[in-house]
């Protein structure tokens with residue numbers, strides 16, 4: 001499609017967009033009395049208007065039923081989490097028994113490493129990406145330390161080549177082969193938080209298995225953003241947060257995936273009563289009998305007030321479907337890329353989009369190097385109603401989230417960006 005950087009063209013794209021109606025289902029912050037252009041749904045998604053009714057329902061049940069709400073609420077609390085299995089499994093490409101919701105992301109990855117990072121004297125190394133999200137780096141260091149290995153030996157980072165912004169698949173595969181018999185675990189962010197690069201999870205998972213290792217994925221920037229086929233890719237385990245593309249509210253509950261092939265294995269795990277045999281849970285017996293499936297990794301009874309917004313979001317995703325989200329995502333991301341290139345020509349500036357240009361290697365995020373532009377441009381954007389995020393040294397990350405961003409937003413953003421550059425220089 002031949003794009004044009006005009007308001008009428010952008011409005012035409014909005015008119016053709018089947019998801020455009022969802023925009024009005026979200027609360028937008030306002031700046032100068034106008035709805036903002038929100039590019040930080042990769043950090044904290046906007047609040048869907050329907051979410052409040054899900055939370056109110058729990059508050060009302062708690063007020064009216066108190067402890068009886070566990071069994072007699074419309075959505076009883078004791079098995080509230082089971083409502084996620086079906087819709088969430090479609091979002092991540094899994095069987096319903098392979099997914100569950102619990103805890104928060106880094107906590108879940110730690111717990112999953114209890115089961116899936118079981119180093120031996122000879123096979124103890126972890127492969128991850130260079131400059132992984134800091135929480136993941138601290139997690140790796142503390143896990144390796146906990147098991148008594150030195151982190152500079154046990155943690156192997158895949159590096160970018162000199163002068164390149166993204167990690168090459170071939171370099172991942174070479175590293176996996178090189179570490180070979182010493183490799184215990186491959187655990188990478190499926191979508192890099194900084195560059196927006198999407199890794200070829202299918203190929204990397206197969207390569208890790210060939211080397212005899214377990215392969216897990218941190219899907220913080222992937223869930224609700226890209227097409228996942230976790231079951232078919234034969235991924236061992238994965239976890240994601242729900243507050244980025246999944247719009248479930250600050251710090252909210254995490255989802256996790258454990259492949260069916262591990263459901264019968266007696267893997268070590270840190271257990272709690274919510275992972276115990278459901279029929280016998282309230283008999284308060286001493287002998288732990290894990291529920292078969294991902295639910296068997298549950299520990300505590302669940303924070304229903306935090307699951308309520310997540311359920312609202314999962315219901316919305318189920319209604320829309322990932323295919324429709326991805327179709328719009330590709331188009332709006334391409335349009336944003338086009339607008340950036342057009343503005344770049346006009347202002348003779350030097351933006352450099354460091355996210356891969358190939359739609360198969362990116363989701364809903366463009367990370368843009370603003371060469372020669374300082375933080376003042378970012379501040380100008382914020383003051384003028386464009387919410388982006390700034391990463392050192394001078395990268396802004398832009399996520400045109402398909403559920404609530406419009407094509408006209410992209411056009412408006414381009415104009416504000418241009419005015420900003422003129423006004424600063």
Ligand SMILES: *Cc1c(COP(=O)(O)O)cnc(C)c1O
Nearest residue numbers: 105106133135189193218220241
């Ligand atoms: C956002 C993010 C996290 C956040 O972890 P929490 O435990 O939810 O605070 C972790 N890893 C990656 C890759 C992320 O992008």
